[in-house]
Amino acid sequence: MTLGPDETGALALGPQTEWTATVVGAHRLREDTTVVRLIGEFVPFAAGQSVEVRTPQHPSMVRRMYSALPPSLDGKLEFHVRTVPGGWCSGSIVSDTRVGDEWRISAPAGWLAVDPDATDVVMIADAVGLAPMRSLLLDIGRRPEPPRTHLFVGARYPRDLYAADMLYLLTGEMPWLTVVPVVQDEYDPDWPDQWYESCRVDLGFHPEETFAGTIADIPSRFGPLTHHHVVVCGRIAAVQATVEHLVATGTPVEAIRHEGF
Template sequence: MTFQITVQPSSHHYECEQDDTVLAAAIRHGIGLPYGCKNGACGSCKGKVVEGTIRHMPHQPRALSDQEKLQGYALFCCAVPQSDLVIEAREVGGSTEYPIRKMPTRVTGIRRAAPDVVVLTLQLPANEALAYRAGQYLEFLLRDGKRRAYSISNAPSYSGPLELHIRHLPGGVFTDHVFSTMKERDILRFEGPLGTFFLREDSDKPIVMLASGTGFAPVKALVEHMIHLGSERPTVLYWGGRRPQDLYMHELCEQWARELPWFSYVPVISDALPEDAWTGRTGYVHAAVMQDIPDLSQHQVYACGAPVMVDSARRDYVGQCGLPADEFYADAFTTEADAAQP
């Protein structure tokens, strides 16, 4: 059975099979619903069901509360239609500009950037290119049918191999492989580009970029893209880690701050040890932004990293600093532990 889904306020409509999710069908039909993790953990795809009924698949309660369900909200990545639907969602222009493809790729580099971070470089087949927006991600297709998502950390204007930043999660099937048995020239398969985290180029508002850990990867792509565009939008990057070693491309950020008159950089460390000899900012990285820029009403925020950081920033910036809710763009880096729970 096939159901008809109508998106308001755009009036776009598309078909969804009875066992498919609202989001998966939208992606296939080129409808630009916002999304991030696709597994019920980040909340990026949250919208309202105006008419019709859905079945909620397992998801994280913090991404969609029972109270929100009673108000008609749903996570469209976990919503399976039971009838024709009318949904309310803010579509993302340009998110479906480039086709999603499945491609093989060859590992060309495995460089240890920190004790628990690898920079992985990937070469596409000869005469093939992946068109994507800076900030988007790809998903590796594993043999057991599972997927692992990683942001592309270089801008589309870069002509070399794709670059990913992968943090080791002990016990994780894929990251254990990356950090132990993966070799150069290994062949992987991926699907991409995916995601709606990218620069909104139609705005001239000052930008706050907020990253924790390897959430720096898509932020790096955004900055490189702005350099390519010749942008002069005032931009400040707040990058947080537990210890200084977590800021594994600290020198690059300092170089940007020296060379780009529109860019500034604030590293923030939460749990420095005495041997780190850290003399910079300390505490939670999202709180540092609030200390420096208490009024965010005229800004855009691009946040990427741990879900708890992204959730805290969204709540506090909108609730306390006047940031318009629709000017907060995020990509929460969910892991298997963050993924949907019954």
Template structure:
């Protein structure tokens, strides 16, 4: 029965679920894979905890999709995963040893209940995942990554850096997308960042990075990046966009969640006619609304753009004196005080708008819930996948 055997695939799904305690099983798989293929270990960072969790979650999702008899999303997901994994240096040989190690680990785990039906289902799920990834990687002809040099590192506020790079070759992406980034301070640790400007034919890219407590990569970028550093960027992801033929737009950005929305706004500025865009840009303190001067410049020349600054606190902390004052000339809406979700919904439910949310997962979830409670249709609200 193979992929049509939903009962067997449910059994497989449950043993791979991190929430059901799959940590040891997945750890055994990686240990076996690294033992039979010494080159595979070099593909991953020293700390494998997050990798193991993500691997289990991905296989669980694949099983759920197969059980629900949905084919399009798994095929597209696996193909994209295969293309994306080229940046790690994954080869056909790695896929072959991965498949053997995973099948051996699962067969050992199911030793007491391993029968013909379960064997067929497990083999078919693993073959589908590995085959789609390796096939898509082999068929892709574009470079797996591009390198660039840091030209400028600005610190507009204590926890935020603006990093400007010049790529060796222009990077192709759509405004609103995010790209995997590897920095020299943390080799083999890829993190997703959103360009803050549209793709540039000369290869210039700008990122806005906020230092996250406990975040090794973000802290290193904000604290240690220097002009001359060499960064590596891989192929873009994400589908955040504005439909110029659709309704007016509500954008809500928390801190450096502004970056992809800023790129979208800059791209819209190329056109004479656009839907109206209202941007709420929020932070904890007024001094952390770091990019208001740029937003003011764009809004002053484009009547379709309105910007409302939002700060949780009315006054700045003492350390703000060490950083540039981001207050723009008069022209933007008066700064509001409060939490973004509350301030945005004071103006209504925005149910007639295209709604784009970017920022910390907690902010995105709170704002989304508040908008839905006010009557905004959930299907009108878009945001990137939220980090767990």
């Protein structure tokens, strides 16, 4: 059943610990990246948290993923999935997810969040670590006065910025948001990506709006972030290097929330 608010306005969760959602869209954006949209039962997680997911392709395996949407009573969820090298489960989700698949969702967890009293926020996302950042952006966008927010999105190549068009549109809707793409290599590789070519649009950021380097370089370029609330998410090695540089350049440890996968 779908859970709703009780008479006090609080969510009456009861004993339920697993929820069902059905795939309504699986959009392959890159050779290694798919955005999966689902609708189902309300899942009581907080914006920025991850959940455990079971898919019909591998019902006995559990993957932890971040929703790119904040929780909503209509049960909408969105996950950004990228193939992990050697990871046959993630590869199967990217290539084989179909409309109508039933996913089982459970165990919300994590502490990525933006403090209610934050006035300046820096979000640093590596790869599909963008998903919880988008959820947080949509969530804080509901506040009467959203904090000034800078979102740095890291990728190896320009075409790895799989959500550049979405982020560009968000900056038009959220005047308090600034997005800075970060790429290690200025030019895309020679080998083609058919999925990139098939969904390519002339909408996004200009090369001069892109920062050359890795997300770990951001603290030395823009730090110390002494008056900011900082949120970091992405691959474990990238997150660890970024947090180390943040602390080394003077960002207070207590101002940083981070998670790696």
